[in-house]
Amino acid sequence: MDNIIQIIILGLALGGVYALMASGLTLIFGVMRIVNLAHPIFIIVGAFISFWLFRSYGLDPILSIPITTIILFVIGLVLYKLLFKREAAEAKYSEMTVLLTFGVALCVDGFLGTLFSNTQRVTTPGYAIDAFIFDEIFIPKGQLYAGIASMIIIGALFLFLHYSRFGYAIRATTQNRAAAQLKGVNVDFVCLITFAIGLGLAGAAGALVSYIFSFFPAKHWDWIAILLSLVVLGGMGKMLGMIVAALVLSVIAAFVGAYFGASWSGITFYLALFLILLIRPEGLFGEKIEES
Amino acid sequence: MKNLDVSKIRETRKIYDESISATRSLERPIWLPTIIVGVLLVVPALQFFGGYNYLLHMLLYVMMYSAMASSWNILGGYTGYISLGHNVFFCIGGYFSGLILAYFRISTLITAPLAGVVVAILGFLVGLIAIKMRGPTFIISSIALLMVARILFDNWDFVDGSNGITLGQLDMTAQWIKLPYYYAFLVIAVVTIYTSYRIKHSKFGLHLRAISQDEVKAESAGINTWLYKSIAFAISAFFVGACGAVWGEYLTFLRPNIFIILLISVNMVLMCILGGKGTVAGPIIGAILIIAFNETSVAFLGTSEINILSTGLIMVVVIKFYPNGIVGTLARMKKLPRFLNWD
Numbered sequence: 304m305d306n307i308i309q310i311i312i313l314g315l316a317l318g319g320v321y322a323l324m325a326s327g328l329t330l331i332f333g334v335m336r337i338v339n340l341a342h343p344i345f346i347i348v349g350a351f352i353s354f355w356l357f358r359s360y361g362l363d364p365i366l367s368i369p370i371t372t373i374i375l376f377v378i379g380l381v382l383y384k385l386l387f388k389r390e391a392a393e394a395k396y397s398e399m400t401v402l403l404t405f406g407v408a409l410c411v412d413g414f415l416g417t418l419f420s421n422t423q424r425v426t427t428p429g430y431a432i433d434a435f436i437f438d439e440i441f442i443p444k445g446q447l448y449a450g451i452a453s454m455i456i457i458g459a460l461f462l463f464l465h466y467s468r469f470g471y472a473i474r475a476t477t478q479n480r481a482a483a484q485l486k487g488v489n490v491d492f493v494c495l496i497t498f499a500i501g502l503g504l505a506g507a508a509g510a511l512v513s514y515i516f517s518f519f520p521a522k523h524w525d526w527i528a529i530l531l532s533l534v535v536l537g538g539m540g541k542m543l544g545m546i547v548a549a550l551v552l553s554v555i556a557a558f559v560g561a562y563f564g565a566s567w568s569g570i571t572f573y574l575a576l577f578l579i580l581l582i583r584p585e586g587l588f589g590e591k592i593e594e595s
Numbered sequence: 596m597k598n599l600d601v602s603k604i605r606e607t608r609k610i611y612d613e614s615i616s617a618t619r620s621l622e623r624p625i626w627l628p629t630i631i632v633g634v635l636l637v638v639p640a641l642q643f644f645g646g647y648n649y650l651l652h653m654l655l656y657v658m659m660y661s662a663m664a665s666s667w668n669i670l671g672g673y674t675g676y677i678s679l680g681h682n683v684f685f686c687i688g689g690y691f692s693g694l695i696l697a698y699f700r701i702s703t704l705i706t707a708p709l710a711g712v713v714v715a716i717l718g719f720l721v722g723l724i725a726i727k728m729r730g731p732t733f734i735i736s737s738i739a740l741l742m743v744a745r746i747l748f749d750n751w752d753f754v755d756g757s758n759g760i761t762l763g764q765l766d767m768t769a770q771w772i773k774l775p776y777y778y779a780f781l782v783i784a785v786v787t788i789y790t791s792y793r794i795k796h797s798k799f800g801l802h803l804r805a806i807s808q809d810e811v812k813a814e815s816a817g818i819n820t821w822l823y824k825s826i827a828f829a830i831s832a833f834f835v836g837a838c839g840a841v842w843g844e845y846l847t848f849l850r851p852n853i854f855i856i857l858l859i860s861v862n863m864v865l866m867c868i869l870g871g872k873g874t875v876a877g878p879i880i881g882a883i884l885i886i887a888f889n890e891t892s893v894a895f896l897g898t899s900e901i902n903i904l905s906t907g908l909i910m911v912v913v914i915k916f917y918p919n920g921i922v923g924t925l926a927r928m929k930k931l932p933r934f935l936n937w938d
Contacts, residue, residue: 338731386915398677399914401734402864405679406910409861413904421900520900524857528742531735566750573742580728580736 305439310557312442318553319450320511322546324526325533326457327504333477333540334497337387338401341408343523343530345502348411349375349509350518351419357426357513364426365452368510375506379499382407387498388491408523415520425517449511456507457546460500464542473497477540525569532576539585624934628788635781642770651773655845657886658784659838664866664878665784665791666834671864672873673800674827675807676726679860680737681835683744684714686854688836689843690754696762696844703844704779711837718832722825729810741855748851759850762843776845783841787834792875792937794830803827807873858903865906869913871922875937880921885909 328342349371356362356370386403425431430444464470475483476493484490512518533552537545552572560568638654641647663685671677688710692703703710721740728736749757765772794800802823805813814820843849866885871877885906892905917924925931926938 336731338735386911398675398730398734399918401731402677402868403911403914405861406907406914409903409907409910411907413900413902413907416900417904528739531738535735564750567746570743570746573739573746576739577736577743580732580739581724 306561309440310561311554312440313446314554314557315550316443316446316450317515317557318550319453320446320508320515321529321533321553322549323453323456323504323511324508325530325537325545325549326460326542327501327508328530329534329537329540329542329545330460330473330504331498331501332534333542334473335387335494337404337498338531339501340401340404340527341411342404342501342505343526344408344411344415344520345375345378345505346509346512346526347415347518347520347523348378349506350513351415351424351509352506353510353513354424354426357428363428364510364514365428365448368452368456368507371506371510372503373506375509376499376503379502380495382502383495383498408527412520412523419520421519421521423517423519424513426514428514431514445514449515452511453508456504457542460504461542469493469496528576529569529572532572532579535576536579622933623937627934632781632785639774639777642774646770648769648773651777653886653890655773655777655780657882658780659842660862660866660882660886661879662780662784662787663835663838664863664870664882665787665875666831666838667863668831668867668873668878669791669794669803670827670831672867672877673794673803673807674824676824676828677734677864678737679734679857679864680739680741680744681831681863682855682859683741684718684832684835685839685842685859686744686748686851687717688714688839689849689854690748690839691836692840693760693762693843693849694754697760700763702765702775703840704775707779707783707837707840710840711833714836714839715829715833718836719825719829721832722828723821726821726824726828738857741857741860745851745855748855754849757851759848759853762847762849764847776841779841780838783834783837788875788879790830790834791878795875795938799823799826804873858906861906861910865910865913868918868920869909871920871924871926874920874922874926876935877920877922880935884921 324343324346328339331337331339331342352371352374353364353367356367357364362370386407387400428445430448433444434441435444435447436442464474472483472488472493473496475486475488476490476497480490483493516522533545533549534540536548536552537543552575556568556571559571635654635658638647639651641650663681667678667681670681688707691713692706692710695701695706696703725733725736725740748754754760765775767774794803802813802818805816805818806820806824810820839854843854846853862885866881867878868881869877869884870879870881888905888909889902892902893899896902913920919927922931922935925935
């Protein structure tokens with residue numbers, strides 16, 4: 304029994320982080336229908352920035368979240384202006400856009416690999432290897448803090464989307480682009496800012512990831528399918544559904560990992576992704592998207 | 596008033612159509628592929644005069660990737676289903692023939708077609724399922740398939756998981772050992788490209804193109820879309836599987852991470868898109884260019900990371916600015932040289 308509770312706790316803590324990692328992807332997909340395969344590599348970029356800050360200035364990874372977020376936000380602005388302006392809305396480009404973001408992922412991957420080489424890195428703040436211990440159960444401090452930080456950031460995002468004018472505009476664009484434009488929303492600007500926010504969230508996730516996982520540039524390949532599975536299962540752009548999916552799948556993955564060996568835990572996400580695309584492509588929590 | 600003799604009109608139209616297709620195929624430069632294949636057939640004779648193993652390896656590599664990119668083109672170019680998971684078939688083909696080689700000592704050169712058939716059946720089944728999805732969803736699911744296959748192969752004890760299995764080497768001197776594989780890949784490449792050409796100029800290819808343009812309309816026009824898509828999937832898996840079989844023995848080693856890495860399928864996709872998606876000559880040109888580029892960049896710049904970076908850059912530039920690829924863009928500008936025009 305203790306064992307089961309332990310697994311659930313570990314799964315939930317990891318699920319919170321996965322939810323933050325996938326939140327930017329969900330936002331970008333929801334507003335622009337861009338499947339941003341480059342999202343995970345930008346998480347790694349965030350992790351690298353955080354690692355560098357920790358190494359050079361001893362800045363705690365959790366405290367470096369604002370810095371990584373802002374840097375990635377700026378990268379997002381530039382990237383959108385350079386590459387995705389035209390593709391942002393047109394559904395007929397979406398296939399090519401997937402390959403385009405894939406190319407971007409390869410670029411950044413190769414760039415980071417050239418500069419810093421593919422060695423494993425991890426930031427080591429004191430709490431990363433510490434834990435709260437209650438009798439038989441332990442809660443690793445690092446993952447707990449990361450889970451809480453993720454939930455705070457996602458909560459802030461939720462408030463921003465639901466209680467600010469710009470948030471209204473973003474949600475309106477998500478629901479119906481043409482109608483939003485008719486109502487006077489500057490859709491281009493909304494897309495630009497949303498893309499930047501999405502990458503900013505990747506930066507925030509990167510700071511947390513830097514001490515939870517040991518990371519190296521090529522690591523993002525493992526995450527692409529995991530994050531996509533959360534987005535798809537959560538209903539293609541539905542934030543709340545994605546968070547539920549992240550928590551549920553992480554707990555299942557933790558159980559699979561505990562009973563079949565750690566190398567099998569990833570298969571939960573991949574199989575879930577494959578099956579859900581097959582059986583219910585609109586996701587568990589989504590309603591049907593009409594084909595254009 | 597006499598009855599209209601429809602059969603006569605049909606007859607005339609048929610003769611007219613045939614005369615058109617005859618002149619078009621006369622216009623096609625048959626001499627070019629004949630010369631290329633002829634040269635490729637005699638190139639190994641260079642081995643009499645010295646060590647040209649590197650040249651042979653490069654030619655072999657180009658032929659393999661031309662075959663794989665052409666094969667990918669049948670699904671990705673003609674039918675419009677972009678798959679990033681095609682090297683799953685590459686891997687299964689390699690393991691199927693490789694295991695037969697390891698346990699029964701039957702060369703993969705013989706079992707390669709069999710591996711192709713097995714993979715094609717598998718591809719047909721996967722096609723039946725996966726082809727229900729469309730557009731970005733299909734790409735995502737193909738990545739998922741790739742990841743699932745990677746974990747399965749990494750943990751499959753019978754083939755020693757991620758450690759891989761060693762295959763024997765042919766009992767030949769270093770001077771001649773590349774030859775069997777060289778000719779095997781030559782045959783595979785020629786057959787693949789010829790198949791691709793025939794499909795492009797058949798009614799089947801027309802159906803596939805209709806599907807890639809607008810699937811709903813194609814279906815309402817009476818095309819059995821799921822069957823054609825699955826067959827396209829199977830054909831495109833067949834050649835990739837055969838390539839995998841021979842490639843495994845050529846490397847004398849089977850391991851999941853030499854088959855199932857995204858970079859291989861990315862190469863297939865990139866060659867196809869760079870050369871021109873949905874054209875016959877495109878994938879070959881793409882394969883030659885990409886491999887030449889990779890080799891020079893490795894020779895002058897070293898490290899494989901720069902290679903990844905440049906692959907990504909090429910991909911971004913091509914998709915962003917020349918989504919029709921070299922052949923497609925030239926054809927649009929009406930500047931396509933005659934010898935590249937195979938469509």
